Amino acid sequence: MAGLYIHIPFCASRCIYCGFYSTTHLDVRQQYVDALCREMQLRRHYLPTTDDTSAVAQPLISTIYLGGGTPSQLTPAQLQQIFCTIVTVFFHGDDTLMRTHCEVTMECNPDDITPSFVQFLQHSPVNRVSMGVQSFSNERLKFLHRRHHAQDISPVVQQLRSIGIDNISVDLMFGFPNQTLDEWKLDIQKALALRVEHISAYSLMYEEGTPLYQLLRNNKVKEIDDELSLTMYQTLVDELKASGYEHYEISNFAKPGKRSQHNSSYWHAIPYLGIGASAHSYDIQSRQWNVSNIKEYISSIEQGEIPFEREWLDDDTRYNDLITTALRTSEGINLSMLSPKHKTYLLQQAEKQIAQNLLEIRGDSIRLTAQGLYVSDAIMADLIYA
Numbered sequence: 001m002a003g004l005y006i007h008i009p010f011c012a013s014r015c016i017y018c019g020f021y022s023t024t025h026l027d028v029r030q031q032y033v034d035a036l037c038r039e040m041q042l043r044r045h046y047l048p049t050t051d052d053t054s055a056v057a058q059p060l061i062s063t064i065y066l067g068g069g070t071p072s073q074l075t076p077a078q079l080q081q082i083f084c085t086i087v088t089v090f091f092h093g094d095d096t097l098m099r100t101h102c103e104v105t106m107e108c109n110p111d112d113i114t115p116s117f118v119q120f121l122q123h124s125p126v127n128r129v130s131m132g133v134q135s136f137s138n139e140r141l142k143f144l145h146r147r148h149h150a151q152d153i154s155p156v157v158q159q160l161r162s163i164g165i166d167n168i169s170v171d172l173m174f175g176f177p178n179q180t181l182d183e184w185k186l187d188i189q190k191a192l193a194l195r196v197e198h199i200s201a202y203s204l205m206y207e208e209g210t211p212l213y214q215l216l217r218n219n220k221v222k223e224i225d226d227e228l229s230l231t232m233y234q235t236l237v238d239e240l241k242a243s244g245y246e247h248y249e250i251s252n253f254a255k256p257g258k259r260s261q262h263n264s265s266y267w268h269a270i271p272y273l274g275i276g277a278s279a280h281s282y283d284i285q286s287r288q289w290n291v292s293n294i295k296e297y298i299s300s301i302e303q304g305e306i307p308f309e310r311e312w313l314d315d316d317t318r319y320n321d322l323i324t325t326a327l328r329t330s331e332g333i334n335l336s337m338l339s340p341k342h343k344t345y346l347l348q349q350a351e352k353q354i355a356q357n358l359l360e361i362r363g364d365s366i367r368l369t370a371q372g373l374y375v376s377d378a379i380m381a382d383l384i385y386a
Contacts, residue, residue: 002047002060002270004275006067007277008276017212018210019207042301046273062103069107072117105126108130110156143176150190249267267326274288278291287310287313323346357372
């Protein structure tokens with residue numbers, strides 16, 4: 001089992017909080033798509049294959065994720081070119097194999113989901129849509145420089161339902177400057193009213209290098225206090241659990257059977273291949289990341305070269321990765337996956353948190369308790385192997 005990630009860095013406009021690599025220069029979209037397809041050819045053997053005795057070994061791809069940026073900024077023809085290449089390179093031309101065996105997620109902006117785009121989706125292999133809703137307040141959407149309006153969201157969900165998309169995820173944000181707890185509760189209730197299968201929710205982050213960070217430095221906005229932020233998170237957890245959502249990762253909630261399979265691969269050390277500028281890959285032995293420069297990326301790929309850097313992973317690094325990924329999940333860390341050295345270290349370091357009911361051992365796993373979720377960063381810092 002492995003994942004395939006395709007990074008689409010194009011945006012019609014930049015949101016003030018976004019720290020991901022993206023560009024508003026849409027004139028190079030076709031060159032970029034051509035480069036993506038060429039990179040897939042160049043890296044066709046990166047992912048593992050089955051070791052059966054069939055004439056053609058099948059790659060173990062089970063998830064495909066188009067993220068960004070804004071993948072819905074590509075034209076239907078460009079998206080079709082990408083999917084056709086995926087089928088050719090990784091599924092030996094068998095489109096049915098991809099459609100029947102893969103979770104295929106595409107990130108979309110609500111305002112991009114027009115009738116013509118919905119028509120494309122209906123005939124595409126996409127079976128899961130992730131939308132950046134962020135807020136149901138037009139004032140806060142304007143503050144973020146989002147292009148859609150709150151009233152767009154429900155009709156878009158209905159359009160997706162009308163073509164058979166039964167796996168929809170929405171992203172929410174909380175902790176806006178001057179946001180009250182009651183305003184956040186209203187956002188939660190409006191998200192629940194959509195009856196979507198998956199909800200991801202994040203505290204507004206002030207990442208260095210973003211316009212939002214600059215506003216903070218210039219004292220034009222003020223972060224909410226930690227106590228209110230914690231109360232907002234507790235409210236989120238309580239409301240979504242009461243509505244039947246499984247809290248399966250610190251920031252992610254799903255109806256039964258509707259977890260994000262692709263993102264779960266990141267948290268459970270499953271190999272994945274990242275295609276595109278700034279995309280990351282992981283093959284257990286190493287991490288790789290492509291250059292975060294679209295012109296350099298296109299130029300290198302056109303010359304048949306992949307512009308990437310690599311970090312080889314030793315046992316200590318892999319242990320630390322588990323602390324910062326698997327511990328985020330409801331299953332926690334499987335102790336049997338650890339070497340005797342790291343298992344002993346982890347259990348020794350965790351004694352205090354277990355005594356404080358912040359960590360618990362269930363069977364062969366160690367995981368965060370409900371109380372531990374709220375101080376997870378501090379717990380992980382204590383468990384890191386220095």
